[in-house]
Amino acid sequence: MTRRKTDPAAARDALILEIAQRRFSLETLETRNSDRLDFHDVAVWAIRDALEEAFEAGRRAASQS
Template sequence: MSQIDTILTLIAQKHLGIETLETRRSDRLDFHDTAVWCLKDALAAAFQAGVEHAKKTRNAKKSVPAKS
Protein backbone atom coordinates (compact mmCIF):
# COMPACT_ATOMS: atom_id res chain seq x y z
CA MET A 1 0.00 0.00 0.00
CA SER A 2 1.39 3.39 -0.96
CA GLN A 3 1.83 6.20 1.54
CA ILE A 4 -1.11 8.14 0.11
CA ASP A 5 -3.35 5.05 0.23
CA THR A 6 -2.43 4.55 3.87
CA ILE A 7 -3.20 8.17 4.72
CA LEU A 8 -6.52 8.11 2.87
CA THR A 9 -7.51 4.84 4.53
CA LEU A 10 -6.74 6.26 7.97
CA ILE A 11 -8.82 9.36 7.19
CA ALA A 12 -11.72 7.21 5.96
CA GLN A 13 -11.56 5.10 9.10
CA LYS A 14 -11.34 8.03 11.50
CA HIS A 15 -13.81 10.46 9.93
CA LEU A 16 -16.17 8.28 7.90
CA GLY A 17 -16.24 4.97 9.77
CA ILE A 18 -15.18 3.15 6.60
CA GLU A 19 -12.99 0.14 7.29
CA THR A 20 -11.21 -0.03 3.93
CA LEU A 21 -11.10 1.83 0.62
CA GLU A 22 -10.61 -1.40 -1.30
CA THR A 23 -13.42 -2.40 -3.66
CA ARG A 24 -15.15 -5.46 -2.24
CA ARG A 25 -17.80 -5.92 -4.94
CA SER A 26 -20.68 -5.77 -2.51
CA ASP A 27 -23.16 -2.90 -2.30
CA ARG A 28 -23.41 -3.12 1.48
CA LEU A 29 -19.60 -2.99 1.80
CA ASP A 30 -18.77 -0.51 -1.00
CA PHE A 31 -21.50 2.12 -0.53
CA HIS A 32 -21.86 4.17 2.64
CA ASP A 33 -24.27 6.78 3.98
CA THR A 34 -22.17 9.65 5.27
CA ALA A 35 -23.17 12.80 7.08
CA VAL A 36 -22.00 15.98 5.37
CA TRP A 37 -20.11 17.10 8.50
CA CYS A 38 -18.16 13.82 8.47
CA LEU A 39 -17.37 14.30 4.80
CA LYS A 40 -16.26 17.87 5.50
CA ASP A 41 -13.98 16.65 8.31
CA ALA A 42 -12.49 13.98 6.04
CA LEU A 43 -11.83 16.48 3.26
CA ALA A 44 -10.23 18.90 5.71
CA ALA A 45 -8.00 16.10 7.03
CA ALA A 46 -6.97 15.15 3.49
CA PHE A 47 -6.19 18.79 2.68
CA GLN A 48 -4.13 19.13 5.87
CA ALA A 49 -2.24 15.94 5.03
CA GLY A 50 -1.38 17.49 1.66
CA VAL A 51 -0.20 20.69 3.31
CA GLU A 52 2.02 18.72 5.71
CA HIS A 53 3.44 16.66 2.84
CA ALA A 54 4.24 19.83 0.88
CA LYS A 55 6.00 21.34 3.89
CA LYS A 56 8.11 18.21 4.37
CA THR A 57 8.97 18.10 0.68
CA ARG A 58 9.91 21.79 0.63
CA ASN A 59 12.05 21.44 3.77
CA ALA A 60 13.77 18.34 2.37
CA LYS A 61 14.65 20.24 -0.81
CA LYS A 62 16.07 23.14 1.21
CA SER A 63 18.33 20.85 3.20
CA VAL A 64 19.87 19.26 0.09
CA PRO A 65 22.99 21.20 -0.98
CA ALA A 66 22.73 22.83 -4.39
CA LYS A 67 24.72 21.16 -7.17
CA SER A 68 27.44 23.27 -8.70
Protein backbone atom coordinates (compact mmCIF):
# COMPACT_ATOMS: atom_id res chain seq x y z
CA MET A 1 0.00 0.00 0.00
CA THR A 2 1.34 3.43 -0.96
CA ARG A 3 1.06 6.31 1.47
CA ARG A 4 0.29 9.75 0.16
CA LYS A 5 2.42 12.63 1.38
CA THR A 6 0.32 15.42 2.75
CA ASP A 7 1.12 18.84 1.34
CA PRO A 8 1.89 20.94 4.45
CA ALA A 9 0.60 24.14 2.84
CA ALA A 10 -2.67 22.48 1.83
CA ALA A 11 -3.12 21.02 5.31
CA ARG A 12 -2.42 24.43 6.86
CA ASP A 13 -4.88 26.17 4.55
CA ALA A 14 -7.57 23.58 5.27
CA LEU A 15 -7.12 24.06 9.02
CA ILE A 16 -7.25 27.85 8.72
CA LEU A 17 -10.44 27.60 6.65
CA GLU A 18 -11.96 25.19 9.19
CA ILE A 19 -11.24 27.65 12.02
CA ALA A 20 -12.69 30.56 10.02
CA GLN A 21 -15.81 28.59 9.16
CA ARG A 22 -16.39 27.50 12.73
CA ARG A 23 -15.49 30.75 14.49
CA PHE A 24 -16.84 33.30 11.99
CA SER A 25 -19.39 31.34 9.92
CA LEU A 26 -17.49 32.14 6.74
CA GLU A 27 -18.05 30.06 3.61
CA THR A 28 -14.62 30.73 2.12
CA LEU A 29 -11.47 32.75 2.62
CA GLU A 30 -11.23 33.49 -1.10
CA THR A 31 -11.67 37.07 -2.31
CA ARG A 32 -15.05 37.44 -4.01
CA ASN A 33 -14.80 41.12 -4.98
CA SER A 34 -17.91 42.07 -3.08
CA ASP A 35 -17.88 44.21 0.06
CA ARG A 36 -20.87 42.28 1.39
CA LEU A 37 -19.02 38.97 1.01
CA ASP A 38 -15.43 40.06 1.71
CA PHE A 39 -15.85 42.23 4.80
CA HIS A 40 -17.34 41.04 8.09
CA ASP A 41 -17.97 42.57 11.51
CA VAL A 42 -16.20 40.36 14.01
CA ALA A 43 -15.88 40.83 17.75
CA VAL A 44 -12.33 41.21 19.03
CA TRP A 45 -12.81 38.30 21.43
CA ALA A 46 -13.80 36.07 18.51
CA ILE A 47 -10.64 37.09 16.66
CA ARG A 48 -8.58 36.36 19.78
CA ASP A 49 -10.19 32.92 20.18
CA ALA A 50 -9.51 32.05 16.54
CA LEU A 51 -5.90 33.22 16.79
CA GLU A 52 -5.38 31.20 19.97
CA GLU A 53 -6.80 28.12 18.26
CA ALA A 54 -4.52 28.60 15.25
CA PHE A 55 -1.51 29.14 17.52
CA GLU A 56 -2.24 25.96 19.47
CA ALA A 57 -2.65 24.01 16.24
CA GLY A 58 0.74 25.27 15.09
CA ARG A 59 2.34 24.36 18.39
CA ARG A 60 0.88 20.84 18.22
CA ALA A 61 2.10 20.43 14.62
CA ALA A 62 5.60 21.58 15.57
CA SER A 63 5.81 19.14 18.46
CA GLN A 64 4.86 16.25 16.14
CA SER A 65 7.74 17.02 13.75
